[in-house]
Amino acid sequence: MTSVPRGAEPVGRARDGGDPQDSLRDRWERVQSAIGDAARESGRSPESITTVVVTKFHPASLVRELADLGARDLGESRHQEARAKVAEVADPRLTWHFVGQIQSKKARQIAAYARVIHSLDRESILDALASAERTTECFLQLNLTDDPSRGGVAPDGLNALAERALATPGIRVLGIMAVAPLGDDPRRAFATVRAASERLQATAPDATFISAGMSGDFREAILEGATHLRIGTAITGNRPPAG
Numbered sequence: 001m002t003s004v005p006r007g008a009e010p011v012g013r014a015r016d017g018g019d020p021q022d023s024l025r026d027r028w029e030r031v032q033s034a035i036g037d038a039a040r041e042s043g044r045s046p047e048s049i050t051t052v053v054v055t056k057f058h059p060a061s062l063v064r065e066l067a068d069l070g071a072r073d074l075g076e077s078r079h080q081e082a083r084a085k086v087a088e089v090a091d092p093r094l095t096w097h098f099v100g101q102i103q104s105k106k107a108r109q110i111a112a113y114a115r116v117i118h119s120l121d122r123e124s125i126l127d128a129l130a131s132a133e134r135t136t137e138c139f140l141q142l143n144l145t146d147d148p149s150r151g152g153v154a155p156d157g158l159n160a161l162a163e164r165a166l167a168t169p170g171i172r173v174l175g176i177m178a179v180a181p182l183g184d185d186p187r188r189a190f191a192t193v194r195a196a197s198e199r200l201q202a203t204a205p206d207a208t209f210i211s212a213g214m215s216g217d218f219r220e221a222i223l224e225g226a227t228h229l230r231i232g233t234a235i236t237g238n239r240p241p242a243g
């Protein structure tokens with residue numbers, strides 16, 4: 001990921017938006033069937049895997065189409081855009097996930113619409129969430145690169161963050177989240193995530209979930225135990241320019 005400028009959105013290693021002639025339904029069904037194949041290959045049931053469709057930069061109308069197709073878990077990575085979109089869609093069937101980097105001073109506002117935060121990576125966010133009105137389910141984001149600007153706690157800080165999170169009221173620790181570094185073998189990156197998940201479970205036995213896998217690498221993530229996929233372009237098509 002080091003070639004991506006700070007603040008740029010991570011993308012899958014293949015910009016796999018598919019054939020632009022495909023419909024949203026085609027892409028949704030193709031991804032569901034690929035998830036099912038990978039789940040069976042790893043001896044798990046497809047129902048044990050949650051697909052979070054990342055809709056950043058896309059309008060509320062696309063979220064409504066996705067909901068009509070059966071999507072229930074939606075993800076966003078920019079707070080202002082997310083807050084406006086969640087309010088516009090206003091669909092109580094949907095669970096919103098926040099997957100982007102978090103400014104501590106916005107954490108409470110994010111928790112007001114996102115039931116799940118995938119990018120908890122430092123104590124100042126915990127402090128902000130402790131005062132939120134409802135319990136926030138969180139993944140601890142692990143940074144697999146040497147670049148702190150990518151977000152995520154460094155591997156040697158994971159246990160300390162986990163202990164603080166477990167001691168914070170209003171936080172439920174679901175497990176670990178990570179983005180595979182561009183240019184690395186994703187299977188190997190996700191094997192590292194799986195090992196970190198096992199270490200985490202020694203202190204947090206309920207933190208069994210793994211958020212890993214994007215458009216270009218969700219198969220490898222599933223084979224290494226991912227329970228939550230964050231998939232954008234493979235389902236939505238290419239993102240429109242940031243607005």
Ligand SMILES: *Cc1c(COP(=O)(O)O)cnc(C)c1O
Binds near residue numbers: 010054100214215
């Ligand atoms: C945008 C984004 C995704 C989805 O990326 P795609 O390559 O479009 O599937 C997943 N995770 C995070 C953190 C993102 O910002």
